[in-house]
Amino acid sequence: MSDVISCDICVIGGGSGGLSVAAGASQMGAKVVLVEKGKMGGDCLNYGCVPSKALLAAGHAAQHVREAAKFGIQTEIKSIDHKAVHDHVHEVIGGIEPHDSVERFEGLGVTVIQAAARFTGPQEIEAGDQRIQAKRFVISTGSRARIPDLGGLSDVDYFTNETLFDLQEKPDHLLILGGGPIGMEMAQAHRQLGCDVTVLDRSSIMPKDDPELVDIIRSRFVEEGITLKEGVAVQKVVKTDGGITLITEDDEFHGSHLLVATGRQVNVDGLNLEAANVSYSDKGIQVDARLRTSNKKIFAIGDVAGGFQFTHKAGYDAGIVIRNALFWLPAKADYSALPWVTYTNPELAHVGMDEEAARTKHGDIRILRWPFSENDRARAERKTTGQIKVVTTKKGLILGASIVGPSAGELIQVWVLALSQKMKIGAMASIIAPYPTLSEVSKRAAGSFYTPSLFSEKTKKIVRFLLRFS
Known part of the structure; x- marks a missing residue:
């Protein structure tokens, strides 16, 4: 065993969250050690988000050809080269790899150790033939596919x-x-x-x-x-x-x-968390709102901390940890405006409460809908399958939004902002949306909140009364 490496922060796991902590902390002046036993970039780059979206893009491209006739274009798929599709997926991964590479992080001043980490005490780990002692540890080991107990x-x-x-x-x-x-x-x-x-x-x-x-x-x-x-x-x-x-x-x-x-199953095997006094279960490492484990010198982020399992959640967690570990700010994680997207065609995106959760908590709510079939851009592109569904309180406070349709993953972002800033529906109804865009579905849905009162008999009487004096 070589001499002990001492550092300010030791990050265990080189996936999205761990890399964000390592890069941010190092560039802010902290001495950082990053330990990763597998591929840099973790599950997202190598086995998850990136390759799956690349494969989906290939599938969607084939489907566009099949559906070209609805635009008056007669064509057909003669063959699909699955080896070439495979190569496309791995070319996409290869194009991103340098950003997550050992070389890049060492260039940022991070000490990278490629080995499995194992706690030997509350503030020390072993990784390969190295011992690392740190003021703070961040566990970001992610998750893997859960294999069911199934005969055969x-x-x-x-x-x-x-x-x-x-x-x-x-x-x-x-x-x-x-x-x-x-x-x-x-x-x-x-x-x-x-x-x-x-x-x-x-x-x-x-x-x-x-x-x-x-x-x-x-x-x-x-x-x-x-x-x-x-x-x-x-x-x-x-x-x-x-x-x-x-x-x-x-x-x-x-x-x-x-x-x-x-x-998914969280990756805690082999970490010897007991030696670090870190509590965990098969659902993940137990953390408080500041993402501290039962050992307050150790944080856990991303999939391994349980709850939502998304790359963007891990990236968000990284920011919370940096504020706590480097600046001693009592920053707390708030996932009330955390979105997610399933990238099928059509895509399905969601943020906030769904209808059932909103009714349980608030009772009397409003449901606003607008179909893509009533959107001119969707009609022009023949992508009219889907709708937006927004949940608000009776007084118009936005509680959640779901979108199924073309580019739903992009369209949801404005609702993420609305929820994070606790906006009312009037803010969305009053925006000016460029025409023709898919984003008009958000404005239309928001505007429908006012339709019952705006076109009511009471409003008509008021208008007629005022017109008498014009």
Whole structure:
């Protein structure tokens, strides 16, 4: 074991959140050590957000060709080169890798150690042949695919998000266990790239999203030829000559390949958190509002801290930690305006409370809707599937918004701002939206809050009275 390395902050995990802490703290003058046992960039860059969106983009491109006839353009897909699609995905990853590389962070003054970390005490870890002592530690080890305890699963070859993007040939029939965001995105990407796809979920697809808007996604998937089996519990997995069979109580489903997308499991194995007096469970490391663990010298951020599991959440957490650790500011995490997006076509985006949660907390609420079929830009581009749904109090305080439709992930941002600033619906109704843009759906939905009173008999009487004196 070499000499002890002493530093101000030691970050364990080189994913989105950990890299943000390391870069920010180092550039602000702190002595930083970053420990990462796997690939720099973590799950998001290598196995998650980046490759999945790149694969989706390829699928959507193929679908655009199929649907070109509605614009009067006659064309067809002669073939899909799945090796070239694979190369496209990895070229995208390769283009981002330098930003997350060891070389870049060492250039920022960060000491990078590529080894597994293990706590040996409340303020010390071992990593490879190094010992690191720090004033503060930040655990940002993320999560991985949760593998269900399913009979026969260990006897077959299957994919998770960590291995799926290495596939270079076409799966003839992809079976997907799990109808959450990962399962749904990969289902549509592979279907649009010419594969047969069956999704099986023991409950309903996309359970964390508004059921009214999920219905729109469900209908689109069925139209594209994706088989959805909801409320189905797989009891056994069997390897066959032709591939894989999933057996339920009432049926059997045959496919050539299997993707397991049944949730996430936090990465705490091997950290020896007990030695650091850090409390945790299978749901994550326990943290307070300042993201401090039971050992106040140690923070946990991102997926490993439980709760929402998004890259942008980890990045937000990084800012909270920097304010606490470097500036001694009692900054607290507030996820009330944290958005999320599922990047299917159409996309589904959400922020704040949904209808059910709002009714539970506030009772009397207002629901505002506007369909993309009433938006001129959507009509021009023939992307009229979807709607916006906004939840407010009776007095117009914005509680939440969900959008299913083209570019929903971009359109949700204005509602994120509105929620974070605790705006009322009048602020959104009064904006000037450029014409023709998809963003008009937000203004139209907001304006509909005033429709019942604006065009009421009472208003008409007032107008007629005033006109008598004009």
